[in-house]
Amino acid sequence: MGSPVGSDMVGTNVDGGSHLDERKAAILRAVVTEYIETAQPVGSQRVAQAPEVSVSSATVRNDMSTLEREGYLVQPHTSAGRIPTDKGYRFFVDSLGGPGRLDPSQRHRVSQFFARAHGELEQMLDDTSKLLSGLTDYAAVVVGPNHESAAVRSVQLVGLTAHLGLLVVVLSDGAVEKRSIELRDDVGEARLAAATAHLSAHLVGRSLHERSSSRSQPTALPPTGDSGTDGVVADAVIALAGLAADRQEEMEQVYVGGASRMAAAFDAVETVRSVLSILEQQYVVVTLLRDVIDRGLSVAIGKEHGVLPLAECSVVVAPYVSEGQPAGTIGVLGPTRMNYPQALTAVAVVSQRLGRHFDDS
Amino acid sequence: MGSPVGSDMVGTNVDGGSHLDERKAAILRAVVTEYIETAQPVGSQRVAQAPEVSVSSATVRNDMSTLEREGYLVQPHTSAGRIPTDKGYRFFVDSLGGPGRLDPSQRHRVSQFFARAHGELEQMLDDTSKLLSGLTDYAAVVVGPNHESAAVRSVQLVGLTAHLGLLVVVLSDGAVEKRSIELRDDVGEARLAAATAHLSAHLVGRSLHERSSSRSQPTALPPTGDSGTDGVVADAVIALAGLAADRQEEMEQVYVGGASRMAAAFDAVETVRSVLSILEQQYVVVTLLRDVIDRGLSVAIGKEHGVLPLAECSVVVAPYVSEGQPAGTIGVLGPTRMNYPQALTAVAVVSQRLGRHFDDS
DNA sequence: GTTAGCACTCGGTAGACTCGAGTGCCAGAG
DNA sequence: CTCTGGCACTCGAGTCTACCGAGTGCTAAC
Numbered sequence: 001m002g003s004p005v006g007s008d009m010v011g012t013n014v015d016g017g018s019h020l021d022e023r024k025a026a027i028l029r030a031v032v033t034e035y036i037e038t039a040q041p042v043g044s045q046r047v048a049q050a051p052e053v054s055v056s057s058a059t060v061r062n063d064m065s066t067l068e069r070e071g072y073l074v075q076p077h078t079s080a081g082r083i084p085t086d087k088g089y090r091f092f093v094d095s096l097g098g099p100g101r102l103d104p105s106q107r108h109r110v111s112q113f114f115a116r117a118h119g120e121l122e123q124m125l126d127d128t129s130k131l132l133s134g135l136t137d138y139a140a141v142v143v144g145p146n147h148e149s150a151a152v153r154s155v156q157l158v159g160l161t162a163h164l165g166l167l168v169v170v171l172s173d174g175a176v177e178k179r180s181i182e183l184r185d186d187v188g189e190a191r192l193a194a195a196t197a198h199l200s201a202h203l204v205g206r207s208l209h210e211r212s213s214s215r216s217q218p219t220a221l222p223p224t225g226d227s228g229t230d231g232v233v234a235d236a237v238i239a240l241a242g243l244a245a246d247r248q249e250e251m252e253q254v255y256v257g258g259a260s261r262m263a264a265a266f267d268a269v270e271t272v273r274s275v276l277s278i279l280e281q282q283y284v285v286v287t288l289l290r291d292v293i294d295r296g297l298s299v300a301i302g303k304e305h306g307v308l309p310l311a312e313c314s315v316v317v318a319p320y321v322s323e324g325q326p327a328g329t330i331g332v333l334g335p336t337r338m339n340y341p342q343a344l345t346a347v348a349v350v351s352q353r354l355g356r357h358f359d360d361s
Numbered sequence: 362m363g364s365p366v367g368s369d370m371v372g373t374n375v376d377g378g379s380h381l382d383e384r385k386a387a388i389l390r391a392v393v394t395e396y397i398e399t400a401q402p403v404g405s406q407r408v409a410q411a412p413e414v415s416v417s418s419a420t421v422r423n424d425m426s427t428l429e430r431e432g433y434l435v436q437p438h439t440s441a442g443r444i445p446t447d448k449g450y451r452f453f454v455d456s457l458g459g460p461g462r463l464d465p466s467q468r469h470r471v472s473q474f475f476a477r478a479h480g481e482l483e484q485m486l487d488d489t490s491k492l493l494s495g496l497t498d499y500a501a502v503v504v505g506p507n508h509e510s511a512a513v514r515s516v517q518l519v520g521l522t523a524h525l526g527l528l529v530v531v532l533s534d535g536a537v538e539k540r541s542i543e544l545r546d547d548v549g550e551a552r553l554a555a556a557t558a559h560l561s562a563h564l565v566g567r568s569l570h571e572r573s574s575s576r577s578q579p580t581a582l583p584p585t586g587d588s589g590t591d592g593v594v595a596d597a598v599i600a601l602a603g604l605a606a607d608r609q610e611e612m613e614q615v616y617v618g619g620a621s622r623m624a625a626a627f628d629a630v631e632t633v634r635s636v637l638s639i640l641e642q643q644y645v646v647v648t649l650l651r652d653v654i655d656r657g658l659s660v661a662i663g664k665e666h667g668v669l670p671l672a673e674c675s676v677v678v679a680p681y682v683s684e685g686q687p688a689g690t691i692g693v694l695g696p697t698r699m700n701y702p703q704a705l706t707a708v709a710v711v712s713q714r715l716g717r718h719f720d721d722s
Numbered sequence: 723g724t725t726a727g728c729a730c731t732c733g734g735t736a737g738a739c740t741c742g743a744g745t746g747c748c749a750g751a752g
Numbered sequence: 753c754t755c756t757g758g759c760a761c762t763c764g765a766g767t768c769t770a771c772c773g774a775g776t777g778c779t780a781a782c
Contacts, residue, residue, distance in 0.1 A: 043775050056725050061776065079731045079775050120539060154519040158531045168529065168537055170519045176529055176539045178481060259620070260637035269630050276621035276637070404744050417756050422745065440744050440762045 133258025
């Protein structure tokens with residue numbers, strides 16, 4: 001609540017203009033706050049009435065004019081109030097100390113959620129995205145934990161039909177992966193069992209990853225002495241390699257909750273459509289989140305992230321940490337004029353609780 | 362293309378008014394067709410120009426007036442053209458003989474899709490929903506196959522940590538279900554193995570369903586002689602029962618594709634929001650589809666289905682059949698003024714191909 | 723440096739008017 | 753009895769004008 005700029009999170013600074021004196025900063029903050037609430041351009045009079053600004057509207061006008069020249073505000077048209085630019089929001093966000101406290105009822109809601117949390121991983125993550133969306137009233141995304149180092153706990157080949165088998169792998173993080181395999185005519189239950197035993201002997205306890213250094217030519221296992229069994233084993237090893245690769249890419253499953261709330265955030269139906277369409281492209285969403293995290297930000301505002309159709313959106317993200325390591329990411333997607341303080345705290349609280357939840361289970 | 366009403370698919374007929382003479386039927390069809398295309402109220406002049414109507418606009422006016430009195434059309438306001446009511450659409454849909462042929466490029470697209478279809482069930486179904494959405498430009502839903510009678514092919518207990526185990530069940534339809542189980546201190550690898558063996562001996566080959574007649578008190582297995590093992594087995598049996606129940610409810614996972622396209626279908630942003638919000642509630646969607654199917658319909662128009670927020674939407678559904686039995690459902694959700702002929706054929710073709718795909722694999 | 727005062731701008735709203743697509747009805751032709 | 757051409761009428765949508773008022777920028781005084 002004191003220093004003008006948090007120097008650790010400086011985003012886009014076109015010029016040296018990020019040094020605002022305290023009064024201008026207060027005025028800017030007031031404009032942003034007001035605009036977030038009303039979605040209407042805010043004028044000097046309104047700002048002058050704000051408790052943290054104790055100067056006349058004329059002075060505010062002068063300062064707002066300066067703020068506009070420096071790129072923090074824009075006027076939709078002459079003789080209208082002013083609206084924050086991305087840069088204005090950025091200053092606002094940076095000047096928030098950090099996530100605040102959740103209000104009691106929401107706090108309770110989160111506690112309830114994690115107390116009752118049940119079911120398997122996927123369900124849990126999906127529900128979490130809905131929780132976060134409900135807390136913020138924006139769309140929420142949750143990226144699943146990527147236990148890269150997960151060890152194989154069990155490998156099993158199961159026959160489904162005469163020509164179709166299923167390779168089932170259980171990993172130490174509780175994930176179960178499967179892959180169907182074509183079986184040749186000469187493979188019966190006996191050979192499946194033999195292959196299962198052979199695979200188990202060589203793979204259990206090791207990381208799925210270390211077996212798949214090269215996908216096209218996975219390391220073969222030593223022969224069993226029975227060529228029919230060896231054939232199945234070889235197929236299984238190939239499937240395993242593919243599985244490992246898929247897991248790397250696709251394991252980063254993203255769960256999107258409350259996408260419909262984006263419709264309430266914009267009034268141009270075309271904007272809604274394009275935003276929703278982006279949210280349907282899991283790959284884009286994951287990339288976006290990773291990008292933001294990689295750049296060390298916790299908020300990406302408007303055009304700061306590269307995704308053009310989301311130019312009118314901001315993203316608030318946080319990694320969640322399980323067993324001391326960053327495991328996945330959660331985030332909130334809303335309009336640029338979103339309620340940043342609330343979103344920041346909601347994301348912070350949920351990410352923390354989520355990590356703890358995984359550690360406890 | 363000849364008889365006025367397909368008597369097999371009669372929907373809501375308020376009164377005996379479903380007997381339209383051929384000319385009125387042609388006029389009604391023309392109005393619907395035109396309105397589907399332009400989304401504008403259509404006037405008598407336009408209809409009179411349609412090739413299948415060869416009378417003057419005055420005559421058309423008289424007939425349209427009658428059609429309005431009988432509830433097939435409405436005027437948004439005096440001195441505007443007319444718009445079909447739900448009843449009007451119903452007549453139109455019923456008077457279509459049945460699904461037509463897909464245009465060649467779409468046909469090709471479908472073939473490509475199923476030729477390249479790969480990956481596991483979930484991915485496949487999700488992709489199918491995207492395909493169907495792409496074909497029709499509306500939102501598409503796919504409900505997964507419910508192999509109620511699926512037999513257990515493999516049961517396995519795997520230890521994850523000292524106190525956490527995972528029950529993994531492979532079913533004959535290729536589904537893999539899992540459930541975590543708490544382990545007591547005295548359970549080690551040996552007892553897990555023993556329990557796995559015991560469970561396998563009693564459950565493999567049977568249906569998951571037949572073991573779960575009463576969820577609260579599942580049938581216990583005979584004792585093994587070791588009380589520690591018996592404890593684990595009992596826990597596993599309980600987990601199995603829960604799993605079977607969940608599978609009944611939740612197995613009917615629904616995959617929604619192209620929800621964003623609903624935004625293009627309406628221009629009231631509030632409508633979009635409420636429709637999307639419904640689509641996010643899987644349970645409602647599944648119920649809706651089942652309802653429509655159960656009533657023997659393949660199209661539900663506007664208020665015909667009970668879901669109020671979808672009053673401006675229609676649903677086109679078709680079950681898909683695998684191994685001679687209805688396995689699941691696919692459907693398209695669009696605005697009431699959707700392109701029914703196209704949607705009907707797309708749904709018919711995809712459902713057929715999907716069933717065949719499962720049979721082949 | 724701050725403030726009060728003032729002329730000016732311009733988006734939004736309301737009312738008047740026009741235009742034209744579309745209707746309903748009637749009288750006459752087939 | 754059915755169909756059609758003609759005609760008066762309706763009313764939404766678009767255009768134009770006037771006006772209001774929130775908000776600005778500037779200047780002069782404190």
